[in-house]
Amino acid sequence: MDKAFLIQFTGSMTAVAILVALAALARIGRPSPGLDEARARTLLGEDFPDRNIDQLWIAREGRGALARSGACALVLIQVGDGYAARRLSWGQASSAMFRNGRLNIRLDEMAAPRAVLAFDNWPPKDLAA
Amino acid sequence: MEDFNPVSLAVPFFILAIVLEIILARLGWAKANYEPKDTFASLAMGLGSSVAGLATAGAIVATSLWVYEHRLFDIPMTAVWAWVLIFLLEDKTYYWFHRLSHERRFWWASHVNHHTSQHYNLSTALRQTWTGGVAGTWLLWLPLSLIGFPPAMVAIQKGISLVYQFWIHTEAIGRMPRWFEAVFNTPSHHRVHHARNPRYLDRNYAGILIIWDRMFGTFQSELDAEPCRYGVVRNLATFNPLRVAFHEWGAIGRDLLKSRSPREVALYLFGPPGWSPDGSRETSSQIRARWAKGQGAVSPAAEAETVLTPDGRSSSPA
Numbered sequence: 001m002d003k004a005f006l007i008q009f010t011g012s013m014t015a016v017a018i019l020v021a022l023a024a025l026a027r028i029g030r031p032s033p034g035l036d037e038a039r040a041r042t043l044l045g046e047d048f049p050d051r052n053i054d055q056l057w058i059a060r061e062g063r064g065a066l067a068r069s070g071a072c073a074l075v076l077i078q079v080g081d082g083y084a085a086r087r088l089s090w091g092q093a094s095s096a097m098f099r100n101g102r103l104n105i106r107l108d109e110m111a112a113p114r115a116v117l118a119f120d121n122w123p124p125k126d127l128a129a
Numbered sequence: 130m131e132d133f134n135p136v137s138l139a140v141p142f143f144i145l146a147i148v149l150e151i152i153l154a155r156l157g158w159a160k161a162n163y164e165p166k167d168t169f170a171s172l173a174m175g176l177g178s179s180v181a182g183l184a185t186a187g188a189i190v191a192t193s194l195w196v197y198e199h200r201l202f203d204i205p206m207t208a209v210w211a212w213v214l215i216f217l218l219e220d221k222t223y224y225w226f227h228r229l230s231h232e233r234r235f236w237w238a239s240h241v242n243h244h245t246s247q248h249y250n251l252s253t254a255l256r257q258t259w260t261g262g263v264a265g266t267w268l269l270w271l272p273l274s275l276i277g278f279p280p281a282m283v284a285i286q287k288g289i290s291l292v293y294q295f296w297i298h299t300e301a302i303g304r305m306p307r308w309f310e311a312v313f314n315t316p317s318h319h320r321v322h323h324a325r326n327p328r329y330l331d332r333n334y335a336g337i338l339i340i341w342d343r344m345f346g347t348f349q350s351e352l353d354a355e356p357c358r359y360g361v362v363r364n365l366a367t368f369n370p371l372r373v374a375f376h377e378w379g380a381i382g383r384d385l386l387k388s389r390s391p392r393e394v395a396l397y398l399f400g401p402p403g404w405s406p407d408g409s410r411e412t413s414s415q416i417r418a419r420w421a422k423g424q425g426a427v428s429p430a431a432e433a434e435t436v437l438t439p440d441g442r443s444s445s446p447a
Contacts, residue, residue: 009180015144016172019252022148023163026155030162046358049423077366080164082247084364111376112366 029081034062044074047085055127060118066093066103068127075105077115086112098122133281135288143295147251150301159301161250166368168252173370174242175255185262193271193280202277212286215278216337219270219286223336226269228347231331231413237402238377239264245373247360249323254298259374290336294319304351314339317351324357325364327420330413362403362416377402 035043035058044053044067051069058065064083067074073093077084086107096105103122105115153159204211230240239260246253261267273283296302297319305315314335322333332349335342342348351357365373384397389406396404403412411419 009176012176012179016169016176019144019147019151019172020165020169022151023168023252024165026151026163028151028154028162029164047363049419079247079364079366080166080368081162082164082360082364084366086363086366107366109376110372110379111363113372115366 032078032081035059035065035076035083036062040065040067040076043076043083044085048074048087051087057119057124060101060120064115064117066117075107075115075117077112077117084112086115094123096122133285135285135292139292139295143251143255146296150251150299153301161299161301162248163250163252164248167246167248168250170368170370170373171246171252171256174259174373175257177259177370177374178257178261181259182262185267189262189267190280193274193283196271197274197277197280200275200277204277204279204282206279206282211278211282215273215282215286216289218273218276218278219283219290220335220337221341222269222273223287223290224334224341224345226266227334227336228345229269230266231334232401233399234377234381234402234404235398236264236266238381239266241361241377241402242373244323244361245365247364249298249300249320249357249359251295251298253323254295256373260378293337298323310339312338312340318342318348320357320359321349321351323359325360325362326355326358327416328352328355329357330362330417362411362413 037056037058039062040056040058041053044051044056044065048069051072051074053067053069053074055068056065057067063078065076067076068090069087071090073088073090075086075088075093077086086109088105088107093105096103098104098119098121101118101120103115103117103119105117107114150159150161151163154161154163204214227240230236239258242258243253243256246256258264270283270287274280294314297314297316299316300320302316304310304317305313309315310317314333314337318333318335318339321329324330329349332347333339333342334347339348365376367373381397384405385394388394388397393406396406401412401414403410403415
């Protein structure tokens with residue numbers, strides 16, 4: 001490999017590491033106090049404006065949420081200080097693996113491989129029939 | 130002059146500007162949010178883009194030179210008029226490249242990574258494609274060499290455009306003077322371009338001059354009443370640069386595997402992003418139409434003509 005390229009690439013990697021470290025030290029991410037019900041409904045409403053939310057469960061410490069909307073599940077996944085939302089079938093969500101207080105939902109997308117939500121129990125006790 | 134590369138020369142400036150933006154934000158003197166993992170993803174995409182670009186650079190240069198050998202006119206690189214002309218022609222080419230990259234899925238797959246950050250800061254500017262060479266959008270610039278602009282001149286002007294577009298990726302600058310906002314692409318105009326609000330989807334494709342969007346009906350001013358929410362319609366749940374770079378290509382592959390006709394293959398590849406045969410997904414124009422219906426159907430023309438008052442707030446002309 002070309003020596004000049006290697007030097008340039010190594011220098012660039014170092015610059016990336018320094019800038020990321022600076023960003024971490026600065027602590028200037030968006031405030032993310034964790035989701036409450038109102039915030040979760042707002043975020044889900046932005047991504048799924050036509051869907052009614054029948055039931056909503058907020059993950060521990062507000063780090064994500066899962067909603068039931070008819071035959072669908074709407075999931076909010078915390079991504080850094082933001083969120084990503086996905087829709088899947090309720091059956092897929094309700095039958096997802098629950099172990100050690102974590103619900104692990106496979107989303108099978110390269111852009112969103114899985115959603116991991118911390119709940120005290122699953123299925124939830126207040127789940128409507 | 131043929132070795133002059135504006136982007137390479139600007140890299141130290143890019144780094145210093147990011148450092149400055151972070152420091153000013155930390156001191157509370159400028160508006161900017163940096164999330165470390167997001168910053169890493171953006172910078173890794175930028176670095177990877179430079180490396181990936183090497184793979185196709187030879188073919189692109191060779192093709193440009195071959196086209197130039199068959200040029201229609203001899204345009205001198207030393208003439209001022211030639212630089213004015215290529216500035217305008219390159220910028221118009223960029224507009225159509227950018228519009229194509231948003232409105233047709235094959236090219237969106239290459240460009241989408243630039244829009245995957247939920248942040249809008251100077252590091253976002255460096256979140257560049259790894260697959261642009263393969264997607265072939267560079268072909269759009271070949272007519273400039275066919276006309277007679279030397280390939281080096283085209284490359285320099287493309288570089289100038291890219292360098293210009295770095296500084297507009299910021300929330301630290303509110304609005305520029307009104308005359309500047311009217312003619313040039315600005316942080317305000319480009320924030321709209323990076324927003325996922327239905328009103329803002331697929332607007333403001335400009336590179337340097339915003340006049341193309343005004344001419345071709347894709348302009349939307351930033352409204353104080355509607356803050357930009359950054360990212361893509363379906364935000365990514367990952368910061369992994371490999372997933373950021375290739376997720377839409379993967380999604381196209383999956384769709385092609387389940388397609389049932391040549392028409393479906395064609396539309397999965399070259400239809401608008403979000404197209405599906407059963408209508409189970411939404412394209413940007415469908416999202417905008419649904420949103421407009423909910424808003425009482427404000428006409429796109431009236432919407433786009435929303436003007437800025439001198440104090441930077443928005444108002445409708447009507």
